[in-house]
Amino acid sequence: MTTSAKTRIKRFTPMQRLFHLTLMLTFLIQSATGLARMYHETGWGQGLANLFGGFSGALTIHIAVGIFMVCAFVVHLAYAIFLLSRRGMVAGLRGPDSLIPGPGDIREFISHLRWILGLSAHPPLDRWGYWEKFDYWAVFWGMIILGGTGLLLATPLASSQVIPGWGLNVAFWVHRIEAILAMAHIFIIHFFVVHLRRSHFPMDSAMFDGSTDLETARNERSAWVDRLTASGELGTRLTVAPPAHKKIIHLITGLGAVAIGLFLLVGSLMHATRITW
Numbered sequence: 001m002t003t004s005a006k007t008r009i010k011r012f013t014p015m016q017r018l019f020h021l022t023l024m025l026t027f028l029i030q031s032a033t034g035l036a037r038m039y040h041e042t043g044w045g046q047g048l049a050n051l052f053g054g055f056s057g058a059l060t061i062h063i064a065v066g067i068f069m070v071c072a073f074v075v076h077l078a079y080a081i082f083l084l085s086r087r088g089m090v091a092g093l094r095g096p097d098s099l100i101p102g103p104g105d106i107r108e109f110i111s112h113l114r115w116i117l118g119l120s121a122h123p124p125l126d127r128w129g130y131w132e133k134f135d136y137w138a139v140f141w142g143m144i145i146l147g148g149t150g151l152l153l154a155t156p157l158a159s160s161q162v163i164p165g166w167g168l169n170v171a172f173w174v175h176r177i178e179a180i181l182a183m184a185h186i187f188i189i190h191f192f193v194v195h196l197r198r199s200h201f202p203m204d205s206a207m208f209d210g211s212t213d214l215e216t217a218r219n220e221r222s223a224w225v226d227r228l229t230a231s232g233e234l235g236t237r238l239t240v241a242p243p244a245h246k247k248i249i250h251l252i253t254g255l256g257a258v259a260i261g262l263f264l265l266v267g268s269l270m271h272a273t274r275i276t277w
C-alpha cells in the first residue's frame, strides 16, 4: 500500500489537539510540582522538588502554571460558546457530535460491559463513547474545583478578607482530594483505556496527528462511520497517514507523558504511608 492511500479518518481538529496538548503538559507540571509539595517529608518528594529549584521553586511554578491553566480553561469556554453560537444551540448541544451525556450513553455503557464480558457484539459507537464524555466532564469540573480552590490558596491574605480562615483549610483539603482523584483517573484509567486497548497498543496517536485508522473506526465506531457515509461527509474526512518522522515525534511525546505519569503514580503509591494527613 502506498503512503498516499487515504486509510485514515480525521477525528480531531487542530484546535482540539492544541487544547489537549496544553492540558497534557500543564497537568503533568501541576502533578509533579503539587506532589513535590505533598511529599515534602520523603526523599522522593525532595528529589522531585529539586527538579524545580526546591520547594519554593516548585510552589512558584505550580501557581504560575495554575494561573495559566485557569486562563486556558476560560479560552476553552469562550471557544465552546463560539462553536455553539455558530452551530445553533439545539444541534450543538443535542447533535451526535455533542459531548453532553444522554440516556443512550447508559444503554451504551451496559452493552459495552456485555461486550467486555463476551456476551454480545461491540456496540455501534458514534463519535464519542460514554467514557470519552465522562473524561471531558471530569476535567471540566476538575478545572473549576482545582482552579477555584488553587486561586484561594495562592492568595491567602486576599482570600481571608472574603472567606473565614477555616475556609482555607477546607479549600486545601478539597484541592488535595480532587488532585488525587484527577491524577488517579488520568494515570490509571485514562492511560489504560486510551493506550492499552488491543486495537491501539502501545499508543493511540489520534490526539496528536488528528486522525485514526479507518478500519479500526469501522469496527469500534460503526455508527459514526455509517453516519458520515450516509451524509456524504466521509470522503472529505479521509486523510493519509502522517509521515514517519511525525509518527516518531508523536510516539515519543505520548509515551513520554505516559512514562512521567506512571513514575508519579508509582512514586506516590510507594511513599503514601509517609504523607502527613
Ligand code: HEM
Pocket (backbone or CB within 6 Å): 026, 027, 030, 031, 033, 034, 035, 037, 038, 039, 059, 062, 063, 064, 065, 066, 067, 069, 070, 146, 147, 149, 150, 151, 153, 154, 175, 176, 179, 180, 182, 183
Ligand atoms: C491539574 C491540576 C492540579 C493538580 C493535579 C494539582 C495538585 C496539587 C497538589 C498535589 C497539591 C499539594 C497538596 C498537598 O500538599 O497536600 C497542590 C497544592 C496547591 N495547588 Fe494545585 N494542583 C492543580 C491545579 C492548581 C491550580 C489551577 C492552582 C491555581 C493557582 C493551584 C494552586 C495550588 C496551591 C496554591 C497549592 C498549595 C501549595 C502549598 O502551599 O503547598 N493548583 N496542588
